[in-house]
Structure formats: C-alpha cells, structure tokens
Amino acid sequence: MAVPYAFRLAAQSIFHEKWINFLSILTIASxxxxxxxxxxxxxxxxxxxxxxxxxxSMMFYLKDNLSRQELExxxxxxxxxxxxxxxxxxxxxxxxxxxxTMLKDxxxxxxxxxxxxxxxxxxxxxxxxAVCPETAKRLASxxxxxxxxxxxxxxxxxLSSIYSIKVGTRAIGTVFIIIMSGGVIFVCxxxxxxxxxxxxxxxxxxxxLGAKKRFIRAPFIIEGAFIGFCxxxxxxxxxxxxxxxxxxxLSLSIPxxxxxxxxxxxxxxxxxxxxxxxxxxxxxxxGRIRY
Amino acid sequence: xxxxxxxxxxxxxxxxxxxVTFSIEKGEMVFVTGPSGSGKxxxxxxxxxxxxxxxxxxxxxxWEIDKLKESSIPLLRRNxxxxxxxxxxxxxxxxxxxxxxxxxxxxxxxxxxxxxALDSLKVVNLRHKADSYPFALSGGEQQRVAIARAIVxxxxxxxxxxxxxxxxxxxxxxxxxxxxxxxARGATILVATHNRGLFCNTGRRVLRLDSxxxxxxxxx
Numbered sequence: 001m002a003v004p005y006a007f008r009l010a011a012q013s014i015f016h017e018k019w020i021n022f023l024s025i026l027t028i029a030s031x032x033x034x035x036x037x038x039x040x041x042x043x044x045x046x047x048x049x050x051x052x053x054x055x056x057s058m059m060f061y062l063k064d065n066l067s068r069q070e071l072e073x074x075x076x077x078x079x080x081x082x083x084x085x086x087x088x089x090x091x092x093x094x095x096x097x098x099x100x101t102m103l104k105d106x107x108x109x110x111x112x113x114x115x116x117x118x119x120x121x122x123x124x125x126x127x128x129x130a131v132c133p134e135t136a137k138r139l140a141s142x143x144x145x146x147x148x149x150x151x152x153x154x155x156x157x158x159l160s161s162i163y164s165i166k167v168g169t170r171a172i173g174t175v176f177i178i179i180m181s182g183g184v185i186f187v188c189x190x191x192x193x194x195x196x197x198x199x200x201x202x203x204x205x206x207x208x209l210g211a212k213k214r215f216i217r218a219p220f221i222i223e224g225a226f227i228g229f230c231x232x233x234x235x236x237x238x239x240x241x242x243x244x245x246x247x248x249x250l251s252l253s254i255p256x257x258x259x260x261x262x263x264x265x266x267x268x269x270x271x272x273x274x275x276x277x278x279x280x281x282x283x284x285x286x287g288r289i290r291y
Numbered sequence: 292x293x294x295x296x297x298x299x300x301x302x303x304x305x306x307x308x309x310x311v312t313f314s315i316e317k318g319e320m321v322f323v324t325g326p327s328g329s330g331k332x333x334x335x336x337x338x339x340x341x342x343x344x345x346x347x348x349x350x351x352x353x354w355e356i357d358k359l360k361e362s363s364i365p366l367l368r369r370n371x372x373x374x375x376x377x378x379x380x381x382x383x384x385x386x387x388x389x390x391x392x393x394x395x396x397x398x399x400x401x402x403x404x405x406x407x408a409l410d411s412l413k414v415v416n417l418r419h420k421a422d423s424y425p426f427a428l429s430g431g432e433q434q435r436v437a438i439a440r441a442i443v444x445x446x447x448x449x450x451x452x453x454x455x456x457x458x459x460x461x462x463x464x465x466x467x468x469x470x471x472x473x474x475a476r477g478a479t480i481l482v483a484t485h486n487r488g489l490f491c492n493t494g495r496r497v498l499r500l501d502s503x504x505x506x507x508x509x510x511x
Contacts, residue, residue, distance in 0.1 A: 005395055016383075205379045208339065209440075210369035211396045291340065291364040 006218035013223055017195060021227055024191040028184050028231025032274055033238045035180040036267065040239070040260075042173035047261050049166040053131035058154040060143055061119040070148045071120075077146060078122060083130035083139060092118040119150060133160045181277060184231070188224045188281025196220060196285055203289075213289045221282045228278020232271035239267055292317045292448060292479045293338060298347035300333055300503075307333040309503045311347070315481060315496075317447075320474040322490040322511060323483045325500035331483035332376070334500070335450050338481070339371055340364050352447050369397055372441030372478075374451035378433045380425040380440075386412065387421040390440045397444055411443035412436075415469055431462035438466065442473050449473065451482045455489060463489060 014021050062074070071089070078087045095118045100110060126135065136159055140152040196203070206216050243262045251257035293315040300308040308330045315321050323331050336342045338351055340359070349356040352370050359367065372393075373379075380389050391408040399407070412418045415435035425433055434454060441449055451470070455463035467489060474480050484490070490497050490511035499507040 012383075201379075202381055205381065206392075206396065207365075208341070208368060208373060208375075208379070209393050209396050210365045210367075210371075212365045215396060291361055 003218075006215075006222055009219035010222035010226065013195060013199075013219060014226060017198075020191060020194065021223075024187050024227050025230045025234065027187045028228060028274060028278070029234035029238065031180050031184045031187065032232055032235035032270055035177050035184075036235055036239045036270060037242075038173050038176045038180070039266075040262070042169050043263060043266075044259075044261055045166060045169040048259075049162055052162055053126065053128040056126060056131050056154075056159070058124045058126070058136060058139065058152065060122040060124065060149055061151040061153070062121060063148055063150045064119070066120070066148050074122065074143075074146060074148055078124050078143070081139060081142075083126050083135045084124050085127045086125040088123045090121045090123060092116050092120045095119075095121060131159075133163050181273075184228070184274070184277045185281040185284070187231075188228055188278045189285045191227060192220050192224050192282040192285035195223065207289075207291055216289055217283075217286050220286050221279055224278040224280075224282025224285070225275045226278070228274035228276070228281070229271050230274070231278070232274020235274070236267060236270040239270070292319070292352055293481065294348075294350040295334075295337075296348045298337065298344045298349055300330075300337060300342060301345050306503045308337070308344075308500075311500075311503075311505045313498055313505060313508070315479060317479055318474070318477055320470065320480040320482070320495050322493075322495060322497045323481060323500060324485060324487065324490065324497055325506075326485060328502075329500040330503040331485070331500055332452055333503075335452050335481070335483055338448075338450060339368060339373060369444065370447045372444065372446040372449040374434070374437045374441045374449070374454045376452040376456055378425070378437045380433055380436055382424060382426050384424075385421065386417060386423050386425065386428070386436050389425065389436055390443050393440050393444050399444075407443055408439075411439040414442065414472070415439045416465075431458035431466075434458055434462070434466060435469075438469060442478070445476075445478070447479060449478050449480045451480070453484055453486075454482060455484065455486060460488075467493070 060074070060078070062071070066074075075087055075089060078084055093116060096116050099118070100107070103109060124139075126139075133156070136154050136156070140154060140156075143149050143152055203216055243260075247257050247260055247262070251260070295311050295313050298308055298311045299306065311330075311334070323334060325331055333342065337344055337349060337356075340356065343356070351367060354363070354367050354370075381392070384392070387408055390411055391404050394404045394407060409418060409421060412421055415438050417432060417435050417439060420428065420432065420436075425436060428436065438451075438454065441451070449470070454470075455466055458466065463486070470480050470482065471493075482489070493511045495511045497509050497511045498505060499509065
C-alpha cells in the first residue's frame with residue numbers, strides 16, 4: 001500500500017469522525033496530564049531523597065581510655081566495610097571546640113565545666129548507593145559488637161521514614177502510571193473499535209478485493225497514533241502551563257513550590273508516549289483480521 | 292482455470308451444494324443458472340474463498356484452495372475480479388476512487404492508476420461520471436462501476452453474481468456485451484444469473500443448478 005494513501009484515508013476518517021476523535025483526544029489529554037503530574041511528584045520525591053546520601057553520616061561514640069591499637073582496629077574495621085566511603089576520627093577536644101563555636105551565643109552553658117563531657121567519636125559516611133536502613137542497621141549492629149564502641153547514632157527512624165516515602169511513592173506512582181496508561185490505551189481502543197465497526201462493510205470490500213492486512217490496518221493505526229499524539233501534545237501544553245503559570249507564580253509567595261524540579265526534556269516525551277499508546281490501542285482494537 | 296471436484300457445502304443441516312464437479316477452461320465465458328436458493332451464490336463464494344468447502348477440492352488459476360495459507364488468500368483474490376449482486380461500492384468515495392481502489396490494493400503507482408481507472412470507466416461508458424459518487428448514480432450505472440472495478444486490474448478470472456439483477460433489459464444487454472468484450476481479451480468469466488434471457492443465443496456454456504445439485508449443462 002502506498003503510505004500516502006493510508007495517511008489520506010486516516011486524515012479523511014479523522015475529519016469525518018471529528019467529534020468522536022476530539023472527545024477521545026480530550027480524554028487522553030486528561031489521562032496523560034494526570035499521569036504527568038503523578039510522574040512529576042514521583043520525580044521530585046526521588047530527586048529530594050537522592051540528595052540524602054550526601055548529608056547522611058553515622059556517628060560511633062568511643063569509650064574513654066582506648067589504646068591507640070584499639071582505635072586503629074575500629075578505624076580499620078569501618079574503613080574495610082564495603083558500604084563505607086569515608087571515616088573520620090573526631091577527638092573529644094575538637095568536638096567540644098566545634099560545639100562551642102556552634103553555640104557561641106549560649107557560651108554560659110559551658111561555664112563551670114571542669115572536664116570535657118563529650119566522647120571521642122568516629123564519623124562514617126556511607127557510599128551513595130549503600131545508604132539504606134538495612135545497611136545502616138547492619139553496620140550499627142556489627143560495630144556495637146566491637147569492644148571500645150560505646151554508642152552508635154545515625155537517625156534510624158528518620159532514615160527509615162525517608163526510605164519508606166521514597167519506595168512507597170515510587171510504587172504508588174508506578175501503579176498509577178500503569179493504570180492511567182491502560183486508560184489511555186482503552187480510550188484509543190474504544191475509539192478505533194467504534195470506527196472499525198462503522199467501516200465494517202468497507203473493510204469487507206477491501207478484503208474481497210485482495211487487500212493485505214497491512215492495507216486494512218494502516219489507516220486505523222495512523223488514526224490511533226494521531227489521536228494519542230494530539231492527546232499527548234495537549235497534556236504537554238497543560239503541564240507546561242501548570243508549571244510556568246501556576247507553580248512558578250506560587251513559588252514567589254509559597255517557598256514549597258520553589259523546590260519543585262520540572263524535567264522539561266522528559267516532559268517533551270508526552271506526545272510520543274501518547275502516540276505509542278494510541279498505536280497500541282488501535283492495534284488491539286483491530287485485532288486479528290480474518291479473511 | 293476453475294476446477295470443482297465433488298464439492299459439497301452445508302449450512303446447519305441445509306445443503307447449499309452437493310457433490311458438484313465441473314471445469315472451466317482459460318478464456319471461457321460460462322453462465323451458472325438456476326432458481327433462487329439453487330446454490331449459485333455459494334458456488335461463487337467458494338471460488339473467491341468467502342467460504343470453504345466441506346467436501347471436495349477446488350482449484351482456481353492453479354491454486355489448490357484446500358492447501359492455501361490464509362496469507363495467500365489476498366493474492367488469490369487479486370487474480371479475480373468480482374461484480375457483486377449488491378455492487379459493494381463505497382459511497383464515500385467517488386466513482387474514480389472506487390475503481391482505482393482495486394489498483395491501490397495491488398500497489399499500482401498514482402500515474403498508472405489514473406490512466407487505467409479512467410480507461411476502465413471508458414469501457415463501461417462511465418468516463419464522464421468519474422467524479423460522481425455512487426449514491427448519485429442509477430442502479431445500472433452502479434452496476435457498470437462495479438464491472439469497471441472488476442476489470443481494471445485485468446484479472447485472470449471475473450465472477451459476476453446477478454450482474455443484471457437491478458437493471459433494465461437494454462442495460463442488461465449492454466453489460467453482457469461488455470463481458471463478451473472483456474472475455475474476447477482473454478479473461479475467464481463466470482456469470483451467475485437466474486435470467487435465462489441473458490444467455491439465450493449466446494453460444495456459451497451454461498451450468499444448471501437446482502437445490503445445490505449440478506443438474507445439467509447446455510449451450511446458451
């Protein structure tokens with residue numbers, strides 16, 4: 001089949017069935033817009049939690065009067081762990097100095113201190129990919145078993161909460177995106193199915209005249225792709241408008257909106273996503289052609 | 292060109308064709324006649340593979356129907372031109388587009404397509420109606436458009452199911468003349484009709500069907 005002819009047939013059908021196609025485009029646009037908003041939310045949560053490893057560290061407080069050998073043993077054990085990126089020994093004198101700098105406005109708190117109440121400590125930073133509650137918990141428990149470690153602190157609950165939010169958001173987001181994508185496919189499927197039924201007689205004539213399956217399918221696939229593409233394009237316009245006209249303006253008065261990251265490059269994929277989903281819906285609607 | 296060997300076709304306990312055997316050679320023009328329900332349309336439907344026989348073998352232009360893969364059905368149909376009883380014209384396409392469709396399906400380029408479709412319309416004297424739409428034509432004109440579409444790709448076999456069923460006697464005579472001309476160019480033609488006047492004195496072979504049985508053969 002000459003490809004331009006398939007496009008011509010598709011164009012005629014799109015024009016002829018303009019209302020059903022228009023409504024389908026609007027439905028697809030709404031579906032993809034919701035999908036894009038969910039994806040934007042998941043993306044932002046992910047981006048925020050991705051910054052966490054840079055700030056995350058574990059503190060190992062040491063018992064007093066450790067020998068040099070014992071200290072080196074602890075530092076070696078930590079340094080050799082696959083999850084650990086950096087180890088830093090903080091003598092209690094340095095820790096107190098730092099504390100005094102931090103609390104210089106409340107210097108009275110340190111008046112009357114006869115001896116340093118702090119412990120010597122070791123700060124360990126984990127590798128970016130190793131920052132998760134399981135690894136932190138394992139390392140804490142292994143280190144607690146070593147003679148000379150007095151206490152381990154790493155914000156266990158905070159890390160677990162952040163990690164749960166990350167995993168949960170991803171999972172719920174994925175489920176929503178799959179459901180919405182299924183919805184878009186279903187809209188394209190229904191539209192093409194209706195058009196396919198309306199043209200049943202015409203298709204039968206094609207078959208009797210010797211048309212191959214691709215001759216029959218091509219215009220419907222093109223039509224499905226067009227509907228999906230237009231829906232995607234509208235949703236892109238929708239989300240860009242939402243970002244530039246609403247989020248950016250709100251960010252001037254509400255700081256929360258300032259932190260929203262908008263992945264422009266990825267959002268440009270929306271029309272392409274619509275096109276692909278439209279083609280899939282159309283292909284399912286046509287199904288198997290029998291002679 | 293067309294060979295039926297002991298072909299039977301049944302629909303829900305009803306026999307449409309029973310043990311039918313005949314052969315039509317290349318370049319022949321043959322009529323199939325019989326009363327309504329005698330099996331004429333079923334016979335044609337078996338040839339263009341709208342149906343499959345329950346028993347027996349059919350061979351068309353060297354293709355063994357029972358050995359034919361589904362993907363080859365369009366290729367077989369491209370060797371056959373059809374004139375359907377109900378025309379099967381597309382009302383949303385012009386007369387030209389209806390005729391050209393048979394060529395588009397065969398992948399003919401735009402230039403060749405235009406010349407051939409217009410030539411074909413000229414054969415049935417409808418060149419001047421190329422831009423009209425089927426719904427604006429009379430029954431006879433629609434029938435001739437269907438004939439133009441059937442012959443445009445110059446198929447080896449042309450099948451016509453009651454091609455004069457909706458037209459007046461003058462138009463009928465014209466249609467049969469057109470078939471004879473096409474036949475003279477080498478096409479094998481099989482015309483199903485219950486109208487005896489159509490094949491009388493044509494000197495062509497006539498197969499007579501009755502209740503699904505091939506009951507005789509005569510010369511018209």
